Amino acid sequence: MTHVLDDLELYATGALPAEGSAAVAAHLERCAECRAAAAEIAEVVSLLPDVVPLRDPPPALRERILAAAAADLAREPRRSLPDLLRARLTSVAMPVAIGLVLLLGATTAMRVQESQAQLALYEEQLERISHANRSWYMEGVEPWAGMGGTLVVQSNDRRPFVLFHDLRPLPQGQMYAVWLIEPDGSWTRGTSFRADGNKYQLVDVGRELAGFDQCAVTVEASETGKRQGPIVMQSRIAPPSR
Numbered sequence: 001m002t003h004v005l006d007d008l009e010l011y012a013t014g015a016l017p018a019e020g021s022a023a024v025a026a027h028l029e030r031c032a033e034c035r036a037a038a039a040e041i042a043e044v045v046s047l048l049p050d051v052v053p054l055r056d057p058p059p060a061l062r063e064r065i066l067a068a069a070a071a072d073l074a075r076e077p078r079r080s081l082p083d084l085l086r087a088r089l090t091s092v093a094m095p096v097a098i099g100l101v102l103l104l105g106a107t108t109a110m111r112v113q114e115s116q117a118q119l120a121l122y123e124e125q126l127e128r129i130s131h132a133n134r135s136w137y138m139e140g141v142e143p144w145a146g147m148g149g150t151l152v153v154q155s156n157d158r159r160p161f162v163l164f165h166d167l168r169p170l171p172q173g174q175m176y177a178v179w180l181i182e183p184d185g186s187w188t189r190g191t192s193f194r195a196d197g198n199k200y201q202l203v204d205v206g207r208e209l210a211g212f213d214q215c216a217v218t219v220e221a222s223e224t225g226k227r228q229g230p231i232v233m234q235s236r237i238a239p240p241s242r
Contacts, residue, residue: 003027003034012041138215138233144168149233151205151215160205162215167195174219178205179227181214188212192223213237 004027010016011024028035140147149164162178170176178190191206205215216234218227 003031005034005037008038008041136235136237138235140233141231144232149217151237153209160209162203162205164201164203165199167201169195170219174221175223177218177220178203179216179218180207180212181216182211183213187227209237
C-alpha cells in the first residue's frame with residue numbers, strides 16, 4: 001500500500017487542493033498507520049490558535065507554496081512534523097516550539113521551498129526556543145502593525161531573547177533597539193540590531209530580566225545613549241522566576 005505521509009501536513013492545515021484532500025481522506029479510512037500520523041499532526045495544529053498571533057497570509061501564499069512543493073518534493077525528502085517535534089521539543093516548551101514550526105510560512109509546507117541555509121537557520125531557532133520557560137508577545141503598534149516579537153526566558157540559564165517576525169527594513173543610519181523598563185519608568189538598553197531580511201529573526205536581549213517589568217522596541221539613530229526614537233512594540237512582563 002502506498003502511504004500519504006508526505007501529504008498529511010498540508011492536509012491538516014487545509015492546504016491541499018480539493019481532489020488531493022479527498023484522496024487523503026479516503027486513504028486514511030483504510031490505513032491505520034497514516035491515520036495515526038494524521039492524528040498526531042491534527043493535535044499539533046489544534047494548539048496553534050493558543051500560541052500564535054493571528055495574521056492573514058498574503059493571498060498568493062497558498063498557490064506559491066503548492067507550486068514550490070510540487071516542484072521540490074521529488075528532489076528533497078522531508079522529515080514529517082511529528083518526527084521533527086519528537087527530536088527537538090521538550091514537554092515544557094511544546095506550545096511555544098509548535099508555534100515556531102507552524103509560523104514558518106503559515107503552513108509547514110513552506111519548508112520545502114526554503115534554501116538549505118534558511119532551513120539551518122530555522123533549525124537553530126527551533127533549538128533555542130525548545131528551551132523556553134516563559135514567554136510574552138509584543139505586537140507592533142501603529143504604524144508598525146503586522147510586526148511582532150515573542151520575548152522568551154529560557155530554562156537552561158541562558159540569557160533571554162526575542163523571536164521577531166516581519167521586521168521592516170529601516171533607512172540607512174537607523175536601527176532597532178530592545179529596551180527593558182524598570183518599575184520606576186527608567187529605560188535600560190539591552191541591544192541594538194538591524195533587520196536581516198528574513199521573515200523570522202532571533203535577537204538576544206543582552207540582559208537578564210530581573211528587576212524589570214516591561215520590554216519595548218524602538219527605532220534609534222545610535223547604538224548607544226538614551227531612548228529618543230518612536231516605540232515600535234511594547235509589553236508588560238512578569239518577574240522571572242528564580
